[in-house]
Amino acid sequence: MSALPFIPFTRPSFDQETIDAVGEVLRSGWVTSGPKLAQFEARLSEYFGGRPVLCFANGTATMKIALQVVGIGEGDEVITTPISWVATSNVILGVRAKPVFVDIDPITRNIDLSKVAAAITPKTRAIMPVYLAGLPVDMDQLYALAKQHNLRVIEDAAQAFGSQWKGKKIGVIGDLVSFSFQANKNLSTVEGGCLVFNNLDEVKLAEKFRLQGLTRQGMDGMDVDVLGGKDNLTDVNAVIGLHQLKQLPAFQARRSNLARQYFDVIRAEMKFAGIEDFKLELPPENFTESNWHMFQIILPLNQLNIDRSQVMTELKDLGIGTGVHYPTITGFTLYKNLGYQAIDTPIAERIGRSILTLPLFPGMADGDVPRIAQGLCSILKKHRKN
Numbered sequence: 001m002s003a004l005p006f007i008p009f010t011r012p013s014f015d016q017e018t019i020d021a022v023g024e025v026l027r028s029g030w031v032t033s034g035p036k037l038a039q040f041e042a043r044l045s046e047y048f049g050g051r052p053v054l055c056f057a058n059g060t061a062t063m064k065i066a067l068q069v070v071g072i073g074e075g076d077e078v079i080t081t082p083i084s085w086v087a088t089s090n091v092i093l094g095v096r097a098k099p100v101f102v103d104i105d106p107i108t109r110n111i112d113l114s115k116v117a118a119a120i121t122p123k124t125r126a127i128m129p130v131y132l133a134g135l136p137v138d139m140d141q142l143y144a145l146a147k148q149h150n151l152r153v154i155e156d157a158a159q160a161f162g163s164q165w166k167g168k169k170i171g172v173i174g175d176l177v178s179f180s181f182q183a184n185k186n187l188s189t190v191e192g193g194c195l196v197f198n199n200l201d202e203v204k205l206a207e208k209f210r211l212q213g214l215t216r217q218g219m220d221g222m223d224v225d226v227l228g229g230k231d232n233l234t235d236v237n238a239v240i241g242l243h244q245l246k247q248l249p250a251f252q253a254r255r256s257n258l259a260r261q262y263f264d265v266i267r268a269e270m271k272f273a274g275i276e277d278f279k280l281e282l283p284p285e286n287f288t289e290s291n292w293h294m295f296q297i298i299l300p301l302n303q304l305n306i307d308r309s310q311v312m313t314e315l316k317d318l319g320i321g322t323g324v325h326y327p328t329i330t331g332f333t334l335y336k337n338l339g340y341q342a343i344d345t346p347i348a349e350r351i352g353r354s355i356l357t358l359p360l361f362p363g364m365a366d367g368d369v370p371r372i373a374q375g376l377c378s379i380l381k382k383h384r385k386n
């Protein structure tokens with residue numbers, strides 16, 4: 001066991017000002033959705049170039065409401081990726097529609113847009129791409145496809161807050177763009193999410209779905225004409241978001257620096273350990289578009305005599321936390337029972353088995369990345385298959 005401090009794969013950063021601001025809300029006498037939420041939504045709208053923005057209790061609720069707003073339901077198909085947090089396809093099933101999984105690109109690890117057209121049927125209503133680790137898909141290609149086939153796009157940008165496409169923030173362009181503020185995300189409200197709109201009528205509808213389907217008139221009039229849920233974000237969460245938004249540029253700079261360091265140090269350590277022949281796949285070296293939500297490698301399992309689980313255990317013994325984001329959704333029992341098969345998307349199946357998330361978060365210490373790279377390369381070297 002290592003005497004060095006344990007490095008988790010991620011950790012949120014909340015400063016003293018944020019903690020004090022939460023205390024203020026708790027003492028204010030109004031703790032649920034109120035003035036802080038209104039302020040947070042206004043700031044987010046500014047951030048997204050003046051587009052309307054609503055916040056929700058979490059990213060899953062945000063995507064569910066996006067589907068409800070578009071009117072997707074029974075008999076409809078939504079095209080998405082099998083390498084995502086299961087929330088992406090669960091919300092599609094939740095509105096009684098059918099997720100259609102298209103294989104991923106092995107380099108970007110995002111949905112392979114060149115394979116989408118072949119999956120479109122008369123029932124297809126929308127494409128739901130995911131920007132894994134914060135790397136967007138080719139937005140020109142995505143929106144050309146949507147236009148050509150008359151489909152809506154619901155972007156699962158849960159991991160892409162602060163990411164860009166050709167100099168524009170994700171959210172500033174696009175149809176309906178959903179973000180998550182869950183604890184591990186680049187901007188966190190502990191739990192939360194927001195939806196960026198391109199259409200004011202859809203904002204009104206989403207507001208109804210957010211709170212029981214309710215509309216108010218005057219001081220005492222209320223009506224319910226659609227079935228809504230209870231998916232509002234509280235002022236306690238919103239005030240955290242206001243402070244995180246201020247810190248975001250500093251968080252982003254730190255993440256980019258750490259990612260840069262990973263590329264340099266992993267390559268140097270592989271050379272030093274004499275394992276340059278290992279087919280360790282690094283993420284695309286994209287420093288203009290990615291927000292570096294995660295740093296993920298693909299393990300060269302066919303060059304090793306251990307599996308991913310054993311690599312993770314040995315890293316843990318060295319005081320290094322890692323994660324799996326994600327095993328292919330089609331391998332889960334629920335999805336298998338619905339008739340999906342992991343082998344239908346073979347690239348996703350392979351990557352789902354061998355992808356590994358290394359620690360990356362703004363609060364990491366300066367020596368952490370070299371320590372992680374050294375630990376990783378020593379484990380790979382030790383378990384070389386001959």
Ligand SMILES: *Cc1c(COP(=O)(O)O)cnc(C)c1O
Nearest residue numbers: 058059060084085087158180182
């Ligand atoms: C985090 C995440 C979600 C869900 O967000 P929650 O806030 O946890 O509900 C959905 N999709 C992806 C890709 C995510 O990373």
